[in-house]
Amino acid sequence: MTEVALLQPVMRDDLVIPEAVVSARDVSLVFDAGGQRVTALAGVDLSIAAGDFVSLIGPSGCGKTTLLRAIADLEHPTSGVLLVNGMTPAEARKRRAYGYVFQAPALYPWRNVARNVMLPLEIMGLPRAERQARAARYLGLVGLGDFARKFPWQLSGGMQQRVSIARALAFEPKLLLMDEPFGALDEITRDGLNLHLHELWRRTGMTAVFVTHSIPEAVFLSTRIMVMSARPGRVVEIIENDLPATRDLDLRETPAFLAVAHRVREALRAGHSYD
Amino acid sequence: MVWAALGLIAATLARFAIADAASRMMIGTALAVAAFAIVALFLAMVGFARGEGWFARLATPTLFGLLLLWLWEMLVIGFAVPFVLLPPPSAIARAFGTHLGLLAQDFAQTYLHAVIAGYALGCGTGFLVALAIDRSPFLKRGLLPMGNLISAMPIVGIAPIMVMWFGFEWPSKAAVVVVMTFFPMLVNTTAGLAEVGAIERDLMQSYAARYGATLVKLRLPAALPHIFTALKLNSTLALIGAVVAEFFGTPILGMGFRISTEAAKMNLDLVWATITVAALAGSLSFGALAVLERAVTFWHPSFRGSS
Amino acid sequence: MRGGRLSSTREGAILPLIAVILALIAVWYVGAVALNAPQAREQLAEGAGLRDLAAATWSMTRPVLPAPHQIAVELAQSLFTHPVTSPRSLVYHAWVTVSASLAGLGFAFVLGLLLAIGIVHVRLLDRSLMPWVIASQTVPVLAIAPMVVVVLGNLGITGLLPKAAIAGYLAFFPITVGMVKGLRAPDPLQRDLMRTYDARPLQVFSLLRFPASLGFLFPSLRIAVTLALVGAIVAELPTGAQAGLGARLLAGSYYGQTVQIWAALFMAAAMSMLGLAAVSLIETLAARRRGGRL
Ligand SMILES: Nc1ncnc2c1ncn2[C@@H]1O[C@H](COP(=O)(O)OP(=O)(O)OP(=O)(O)O)[C@@H](O)[C@H]1O
Ligand SMILES: [Mg+2]
Numbered sequence: 082m083t084e085v086a087l088l089q090p091v092m093r094d095d096l097v098i099p100e101a102v103v104s105a106r107d108v109s110l111v112f113d114a115g116g117q118r119v120t121a122l123a124g125v126d127l128s129i130a131a132g133d134f135v136s137l138i139g140p141s142g143c144g145k146t147t148l149l150r151a152i153a154d155l156e157h158p159t160s161g162v163l164l165v166n167g168m169t170p171a172e173a174r175k176r177r178a179y180g181y182v183f184q185a186p187a188l189y190p191w192r193n194v195a196r197n198v199m200l201p202l203e204i205m206g207l208p209r210a211e212r213q214a215r216a217a218r219y220l221g222l223v224g225l226g227d228f229a230r231k232f233p234w235q236l237s238g239g240m241q242q243r244v245s246i247a248r249a250l251a252f253e254p255k256l257l258l259m260d261e262p263f264g265a266l267d268e269i270t271r272d273g274l275n276l277h278l279h280e281l282w283r284r285t286g287m288t289a290v291f292v293t294h295s296i297p298e299a300v301f302l303s304t305r306i307m308v309m310s311a312r313p314g315r316v317v318e319i320i321e322n323d324l325p326a327t328r329d330l331d332l333r334e335t336p337a338f339l340a341v342a343h344r345v346r347e348a349l350r351a352g353h354s355y356d
Numbered sequence: 357m358v359w360a361a362l363g364l365i366a367a368t369l370a371r372f373a374i375a376d377a378a379s380r381m382m383i384g385t386a387l388a389v390a391a392f393a394i395v396a397l398f399l400a401m402v403g404f405a406r407g408e409g410w411f412a413r414l415a416t417p418t419l420f421g422l423l424l425l426w427l428w429e430m431l432v433i434g435f436a437v438p439f440v441l442l443p444p445p446s447a448i449a450r451a452f453g454t455h456l457g458l459l460a461q462d463f464a465q466t467y468l469h470a471v472i473a474g475y476a477l478g479c480g481t482g483f484l485v486a487l488a489i490d491r492s493p494f495l496k497r498g499l500l501p502m503g504n505l506i507s508a509m510p511i512v513g514i515a516p517i518m519v520m521w522f523g524f525e526w527p528s529k530a531a532v533v534v535v536m537t538f539f540p541m542l543v544n545t546t547a548g549l550a551e552v553g554a555i556e557r558d559l560m561q562s563y564a565a566r567y568g569a570t571l572v573k574l575r576l577p578a579a580l581p582h583i584f585t586a587l588k589l590n591s592t593l594a595l596i597g598a599v600v601a602e603f604f605g606t607p608i609l610g611m612g613f614r615i616s617t618e619a620a621k622m623n624l625d626l627v628w629a630t631i632t633v634a635a636l637a638g639s640l641s642f643g644a645l646a647v648l649e650r651a652v653t654f655w656h657p658s659f660r661g662s663s
Numbered sequence: 664m665r666g667g668r669l670s671s672t673r674e675g676a677i678l679p680l681i682a683v684i685l686a687l688i689a690v691w692y693v694g695a696v697a698l699n700a701p702q703a704r705e706q707l708a709e710g711a712g713l714r715d716l717a718a719a720t721w722s723m724t725r726p727v728l729p730a731p732h733q734i735a736v737e738l739a740q741s742l743f744t745h746p747v748t749s750p751r752s753l754v755y756h757a758w759v760t761v762s763a764s765l766a767g768l769g770f771a772f773v774l775g776l777l778l779a780i781g782i783v784h785v786r787l788l789d790r791s792l793m794p795w796v797i798a799s800q801t802v803p804v805l806a807i808a809p810m811v812v813v814v815l816g817n818l819g820i821t822g823l824l825p826k827a828a829i830a831g832y833l834a835f836f837p838i839t840v841g842m843v844k845g846l847r848a849p850d851p852l853q854r855d856l857m858r859t860y861d862a863r864p865l866q867v868f869s870l871l872r873f874p875a876s877l878g879f880l881f882p883s884l885r886i887a888v889t890l891a892l893v894g895a896i897v898a899e900l901p902t903g904a905q906a907g908l909g910a911r912l913l914a915g916s917y918y919g920q921t922v923q924i925w926a927a928l929f930m931a932a933a934m935s936m937l938g939l940a941a942v943s944l945i946e947t948l949a950a951r952r953r954g955g956r957l
Contacts, residue, residue, distance in 0.1 A: 115408070150855075153859055154858075155855050155858060155859070174858070174859065174861055175861050177860065177861060179859070180859075181855075181856070181859045183852050183855070183856070184852075185852055187850075187852040187853050187855075187856050189853065189870075189871065189874065189875075190953070190956065191874045191875070191877070191953040191956075191957075192874075192953075193954060200860075200870065201860045203870070204857075204860045204862045204866050204870070205860070231954075232953065232954035232956070234954075234956065235954065401787060401790075401791055402787055404790070405786050405787045405789075405790040405791065406786070412790075413790070416787075416790040416791045417790065417791050417792075417793075417794035417795060419791070420791035420792065420795070421795065440814070440817055441814055441817060441818070442814070494679050494682070495679065495683070496679075497679035497680070498678075498679030498680045498681075498682050498683030498684075499679075499683055501680055502680065502683055502684070505936070508885065508889050508935060508936075508939055509889070509931070509932045509935050509936075510889065510892050510893045510896055510931045510932070510935055512805075512893060512896070512897065513896060513908075513909075513912055513927070513928045513931050514928060515912075516912050516913070516915060516916030516924050517916075517921065517924055517925070517928075519916060520727070520916065520919070520921065521698075521727065588801075591801070592800070592801050592802075592803065595803040596803045596805050596806075599803055599805065599806045600805055600806075600897055600900075603809065603897065603900045603901065604900070604912075604913070604916055605916065611806070612806070615806055615809055615810065616809045616900075616901050619809040619810045619812075619813040619814075619901065620809075620813060620901070622813070622817075624810065624814070627809075627810050628810075630806075631806050631807055631810070634802070634803050634806045635802040635803070638801050638802045638803050639798055639801045639802055641801075642801035643801075
């Protein structure tokens with residue numbers, strides 16, 4: 082595979098298709114921070130189908146967070162078309178189309194773990210019994226059933242991040258956006274959570290967009306891996322991951338896995354242009 | 357910008373129009389011009405509030421302050437509010453001009469004597485006592501809760517006692533100021549001296565630095581932000597202490613004396629003028645200390661980061 | 664006050680605190696002898712010993728510095744020998760002052776909260792009003808007390824209301840500043856979270872901003888409590904009010920009743936401590952519902 086081929090931006094005419102959960106067409110985003118303009122995204126094209134698990138990987142500062150936030154209507158593209166479920170991100174947000182897991186847990190310290198998970202359910206006006214049932218269910222799912230009455234600061238960083246995942250899952254969104262959710266965790270905890278997340282995704286059939294810096298993590302979790310290049314941020318390569326749908330941690334030692342990981346690494350290298 | 361200029365001009369016109377609004381017609385004109393002034397100033401403020409940069413940040417509150425003053429003036433004149441309730445700002449300004457000598461004397465009596473002497477003595481002793489008890493954890497543990505508690509007490513109440521002890525002249529007011537400023541300084545300096553991180557202290561120990569050297573080279577500079585916190589807080593407290601102490605008895609001079617006696621005589625314009633002097637003295641002292649702090653503790657993260 | 668409380672020094676502070684208080688009382692007795700001696704010598708016979716001198720200085724009716732036990736006796740007498748409704752009871756005077764402070768505090772709390780909400784949500788208010796609120800903390804606001812009392816008196820408003828107005832006016836600034844800080848305390852991520860749920864402004868306020876502000880509310884409430892009390896006391900001075908701790912201070916200073924002044928002063932201090940303790944109690948209760956932290 083040549084470098085030229087790698088740097089070729091992905092251009093397909095059928096990118097903006099109505100069934101796509103997320104579709105971006107030539108999306109650019111320029112920050113204007115006190116007169117200084119920073120181009121965070123430049124001509125991003127992508128399409129994410131229902132049921133996909135897409136990883137975004139790329140050098141630090143390349144715009145992964147910005148892209149995810151734009152999908153969530155937390156930032157606004159300067160130009161281009163960005164659609165979520167065929168709607169504008171703002172409309173999608175108002176319909177509560179997605180759950181978002183931030184880079185930090187962002188728990189509310191005055192609420193205990195269960196009430197943190199119930200927060201979105203309260204806002205969305207679910208009945209009390211239903212809120213409690215769901216909090217119990219999703220806390221159990223992330224392995225924190227026994228910690229419902231604890232407060233965030235009584236939990237380790239990894240446990241807090243699991244609470245924030247349970248909180249995002251609790252209102253059962255069809256689309257889950259995650260920004261380096263496991264970035265601050267140790268390898269073993271991370272492995273466990275990766276496995277958890279993978280099973281969750283398989284069982285629910287939801288669509289996931291997942292930002293990470295870890296190649297093994299991206300390969301292990303994803304159906305497709307989108308590699309982004311440094312400033313200005315754009316998607317330089319989309320790698321289809323044809324590993325079997327059901328995965329366990331041992332898969333990471335297999336040649337097939339390592340081959341995909343290798344391709345991702347090569348694409349990342351090419352994206353790290355030193356100009 | 358244009359709106360601000362138009363608004364200010366219209367406001368000025370309206371002020372003159374309402375002043376000699378002899379006929380009904382003039383009142384109508386005045387009201388129309390005033391309404392325009394309000395709208396224009398409001399639009400100007402909205403515009404400035406959106407902007408960034410120091411000019412916009414300064415212009416919004418300044419315009420707002422002017423608008424309030426002007427509304428005060430217009431309402432008092434327009435509704436002919438009795439002078440004994442609320443004099444218009446213009447009358448206060450006039451009183452300021454005519455009684456300038458008296459105000460200066462009051463200022464000298466209260467601020468230049470009582471406040472400055474008391475402030476220097478209170479802050480100085482507070483600082484020295486903090487240094488003195490620095491080597492005694494026992495005393496620190498006993499005095500600090502005490503200092504915190506006393507700082508939260510209505511200390512101005514000791515004014516009558518100080519008047520008895522030190523007489524009616526300014527030293528009794530200075531004494532009140534000393535007591536009011538002493539404890540915040542003591543508590544904050546001690547907190548500041550405890551500020552230095554363990555690593556830095558270990559470093560000084562590894563140099564085999566003596567107690568004095570560590571204190572001067574490391575711990576006092578590190579304590580400066582806390583000391584300035586106390587200095588700034590005390591500058592306000594000192595003025596309050598001196599003014600209120602004068603309510604309890606004083607010779608025929610002083611800002612507190614002026615305020616209480618002239619208020620009783622219904623000379624509210626002079627009262628307001630004195631209050632203006634006090635407000636200016638308070639904010640200018642505070643501002644000067646803040647500038648000094650910035651110059652002395654420029655290295656501190658709270659300035660490097662947020663300024 | 665930056666670092667006003669040193670948590671590390673609070674543990675095991677009882678013994679040193681008692682020692683300091685005892686030392687203070689000892690110094691006080693010695694000081695009473697020294698300060699009252701000139702006056703006491705006039706009454707004593709020639710050749711009276713130090714013992715007699717001490718006894719005399721510690722039991723004068725109008726001492727320069729009353730001995731602690733004299734103040735204690737005066738306090739006990741004015742607390743327990745008269746019914747609390749009698750103007751001779753210090754409880755009565757304390758209540759007159761405290762009720763004004765409380766009224767002012769309540770007023771300041773409501774107004775401060777409303778204004779803080781406005782400042783946090785409306786940029787124009789933030790830019791135009793906030794600088795004045797901050798600047799006014801450097802101004803001796805208490806100086807307006809006599810004028811407010813006189814002017815309101817002219818309008819026929821006397822009694823509790825002028826005092827409450829001054830107490831409230833003083834307490835209003837720290838509460839506003841503290842609440843603005845507190846309502847702004849949620850970090851961007853915590854606010855973004857609300858946005859992803861498309862929460863309504865009222866929900867953002869009740870579920871995020873207000874709970875986050877409590878940690879800032881209580882420290883400013885402590886300052887406000889003291890200020891409200893000071894405001895009420897000072898407001899009692901200019902008109903020569905008949906009741907209240909400020910009135911007692913003023914009357915005491917007119918008639919040279921030092922013991923009465925000191926008793927009123929200690930009562931004021933006790934009221935301040937009571938107020939602070941009440942704030943701490945509410946704070947503890949609020950914190951308990953949050954697992955012990957605010
Ligand atoms: N609010 C903002 N204002 C101005 N510039 C911003 C802002 N947010 C991000 N940027 C800039 O946009 C670029 C992309 O930032 P972004 O946070 O999306 O990177 P990232 O890929 O998530 O990096 P990391 O892997 O380190 O999290 C960076 O150069 C950053 O400096
Ligand atoms: Mg990021």
